[in-house]
Amino acid sequence: KFLIKSLHQRQQTILNIGREIVKRQHDFMDKGVAFLKPLTMVQVAEVVGVHETTVSRAVSGKYMQTPQGVFEMKYFFTAGLQTESGAGVSNTSVKDMIADIFKAEDASKPLSDQEVVAMLKAKGIVIARRTVAKYRTELNILPSNLRKVY
16 A cells, blocks of 8 residues: 555656646747746745755656657756846747857858857847857857868
8 A cells, every 4th residue: 555655646747747837838838949937846845835855856767748749757847047127038038049140140241159148138138258158068059260161
């Protein structure tokens, strides 16, 4: 009986965590990666009524099918950046925006990291040049001097 009760409790915890993720990431479910919001395991743990480490263990190796595809549950827990309006935007969304900016650039005049910072600031996202450089590296995008096509 103890084993069955423990398995049932584990399933219920995973289900509750999944429901909270769907509730908080509703825009992502409808509109896509650009709308992923910052979310921490602590926030979910408080609502579900478990410890942060329980959330971490519960989502480890688990996947969630969404309208946007299948994602590891850990994917939804991202740090965020503040916009000028005070709203939060996830770093995954910012990386997606940076990738789009570099895809649309003129190959004969590649954008510098500082120019990308200015473009993001125009969209209300305050980010450091070093952070843009870090995200560019993570996206496997070369520096401007190596992207230039003559």
